[in-house]
Amino acid sequence: MPLQITAKTIDGNLKQRARAISGQTVQQCFQCGTCTGSCPMIEHMNITPRNFMVLLQWGQAEALQKANTPWICASCHVCQVRCPRGIELPRVMEALRQLKLRANVNHVEPSNLQPEEIIDLPAIAMVSGFRKMTS
Numbered sequence: 001m002p003l004q005i006t007a008k009t010i011d012g013n014l015k016q017r018a019r020a021i022s023g024q025t026v027q028q029c030f031q032c033g034t035c036t037g038s039c040p041m042i043e044h045m046n047i048t049p050r051n052f053m054v055l056l057q058w059g060q061a062e063a064l065q066k067a068n069t070p071w072i073c074a075s076c077h078v079c080q081v082r083c084p085r086g087i088e089l090p091r092v093m094e095a096l097r098q099l100k101l102r103a104n105v106n107h108v109e110p111s112n113l114q115p116e117e118i119i120d121l122p123a124i125a126m127v128s129g130f131r132k133m134t135s
């Protein structure tokens, strides 16, 4: 998916809000792409972890709202271990999930699930789909 970064969609406070929750400075990311190359969930993401960081650096709130990246992220921490800048990317993903949830944006909407889906889904998948590490 091509990245579109425009001045009109810059949210100047987004980085600060993400930092307040995650403790991570997204400006430290220098776009090496190691996270994307290491991520086991990449084929299911519509925005790669590296591009996710670019959008966050540029405060592109609208594009980030459409990203499934933080929900697909399995919090496996491989990217964190390999990041040459020591960025704890799972914490950044967590922060973006938090911000989405605070705006009442659910990745999985419970009321849209069919009873047979609820029976079939493992409990851990339900927890992961709704909240992951977010309490």
Ligand code: SF4
Residues within 6 Å of the ligand: 028, 029, 030, 031, 032, 033, 034, 035, 036, 049, 050, 053, 079, 082, 083, 084, 085, 086, 087, 089
């Ligand atoms: S591995 Fe780290 S520095 Fe490299 S693109 Fe990912 S977050 Fe940025």
Ligand code: SF4
Residues within 6 Å of the ligand: 035, 038, 039, 040, 041, 042, 049, 072, 073, 074, 075, 076, 077, 078, 079, 080, 089, 090, 093
């Ligand atoms: S923590 Fe998330 S983004 Fe990082 S490698 Fe694992 S699944 Fe991918």
